[in-house]
Amino acid sequence: MSQRSSVDEGGPRTDGMPMLGLGTWQNDDPEACAAAVETALEAGYRHVDTAQAYGNEAHVGRGIERADVDREDVFLATKVWIDDLAHDDVLATTEESLEKLGVDYVDLLYVHWPSRAYDPEGTFRAFDELVDEGKVDRIGISNFLPAQVDEAIEHADAPIFANQVEMHPLLQQEELREHCADRGVELVAYSPLARGRVFDIPEITEIAEKHGVSEAQVSLAWLREKGVTAIPKATSEAHILDNWSSLDVDLDDDDVAAIDAIDRTDRQVDPGFAPW
Numbered sequence: 001m002s003q004r005s006s007v008d009e010g011g012p013r014t015d016g017m018p019m020l021g022l023g024t025w026q027n028d029d030p031e032a033c034a035a036a037v038e039t040a041l042e043a044g045y046r047h048v049d050t051a052q053a054y055g056n057e058a059h060v061g062r063g064i065e066r067a068d069v070d071r072e073d074v075f076l077a078t079k080v081w082i083d084d085l086a087h088d089d090v091l092a093t094t095e096e097s098l099e100k101l102g103v104d105y106v107d108l109l110y111v112h113w114p115s116r117a118y119d120p121e122g123t124f125r126a127f128d129e130l131v132d133e134g135k136v137d138r139i140g141i142s143n144f145l146p147a148q149v150d151e152a153i154e155h156a157d158a159p160i161f162a163n164q165v166e167m168h169p170l171l172q173q174e175e176l177r178e179h180c181a182d183r184g185v186e187l188v189a190y191s192p193l194a195r196g197r198v199f200d201i202p203e204i205t206e207i208a209e210k211h212g213v214s215e216a217q218v219s220l221a222w223l224r225e226k227g228v229t230a231i232p233k234a235t236s237e238a239h240i241l242d243n244w245s246s247l248d249v250d251l252d253d254d255d256v257a258a259i260d261a262i263d264r265t266d267r268q269v270d271p272g273f274a275p276w
Contacts, residue, residue, distance in 0.1 A: 011044075011247045012224065015186070017075050017108070017162070019224055020247060021047030022240070023190060023233035030059045036235045037063025041074065043244050049164075049188075049231045051079035051112055052097055061101035076101065077108035079142055079164075082116040082273065089117065090126035098135060110140040110164055114148050115273040120155040128157045140164060140188075145275050146179040153183060164188040167228060169198060169219055169259050170266035177226065189223050192230040195268045203262055207255045213245070220246035222259045 011020045022040040027033045033056045037048055041064065050060045057078060064074055078101065084093040094109065109130065111123060130136040138161035141152050152160050163180050167173045167189035180187050198204050198219040208215045216232070220243060223230045234240045251259075 011046075015161075017186065017188075017229060018045070018047040019229045020220065020244070021045065021049050021075070021077075021188075021229065021231040023231035024048070024050045024056055024060055025054055025190065025233055027233060027235055028054060028056045028059070030056075030062075032235055033059035034063040034066065036240065038066045039237050040234075040240050040244075041067035041069045043241055045240075045244065046073055047075040047077075047229070047231070049077045049190075050101075051081070051110075052084070052093060053079070053081045053112060057097055057100035058102075061103065065102055071103060075107045076103065077110065077140070078106055079110040079112035082113050082118060085111060085117040085123045086119065087122040087126045090123060091129065094126075094130055094135065105135050105137060108138045108140050108161060109136040110142045110162075111144075111152070113143045113271075113273060114141070114275050120151050124152065124156040131158045138162070142190075143274065146176060148275060149176075149180060149183060149185060153185075160185050162186040162188050162229070164190055164231075166191045166267060166269050167223065168192050168194040169201060169204060169222060169262050170194045170264045171268075172260070172262075177228070181227070186229060187227075188229045188231060190231055191268050192223055192232050193219055194266060197266065197268070201262065203258050207251070207258065210255075211249060211251075213249050214242055216242055217246035217249045218251070218255075218259075221249035221251050222256060225251055225256050 011018050022045050078097050127139045139158050140162040142164040144163050199215045204215045204218050208218045220230050232243050
């Protein structure tokens with residue numbers, strides 16, 4: 001596996017993947033999406049996440065093209081939708097994704113959900129072919145439970161690099177984190193701000209006031225303390241820069257313990273086809 005990305009900026013990294021990225025879910029306005037990507041990259045971000053189902057790959061690609069950053073310095077990830085996980089459909093739709101993004105390869109290609117057309121043997125045979133052809137550097141999974149992580153590892157020739165799941169102080173994913181860590185699979189957190197609910201958690205507000213930062217920064221810093229990559233969605237320059245500033249937040253042991261002790265399970269993304 002070539003792992004061509006020469007990312008050397010964008011905060012701390014996990015094997016070439018910056019631990020803070022820009023999420024683009026529900027950012028499907030062409031100009032707003034392109035502008036957010038451009039703004040983030042100009043601010044220092046080097047990790048951008050999208051998906052076929054978001055309907056914005058072309059806008060993301062336009063933002064990357066507009067930014068004064070080399071393509072090789074951007075860790076770019078997209079996901080194959082659940083209707084297109086049969087072998088031939090994986091190959092065809094990934095070609096379409098590359099064309100929309102305006103790139104020759106992506107750094108990370110995920111199985112978006114283990115659902116519908118997902119078949120471990122056929123799906124990962126296609127993913128492995130894309131790696132062999134140089135169109136994908138790393139392969140990943142998203143919304144996989146522990147047993148499904150093991151099944152993916154068993155069927156893929158290329159290493160399973162990451163599992164992207166919802167994670168934040170209200171959904172701490174301790175069992176899944178430990179399982180993935182034991183198997184050398186990185187965890188990437190989507191909805192890391194619990195879709196804004198972290199602003200209403202007293203423990204996080206208290207820590208934010210203690211450090212003179214936002215609740216968003218505290219949540220992102222906590223994820224980083226757990227070794228988890230976060231990809232918060234942001235569209236405005238203010239939010240993009242506020243999230244970026246989380247890299248300067250150093251939580252102490254008491255802060256981390258206080259967040260760890262939050263005894264709530266509040267899942268924000270729960271479609272009917274989810275595996276849980």
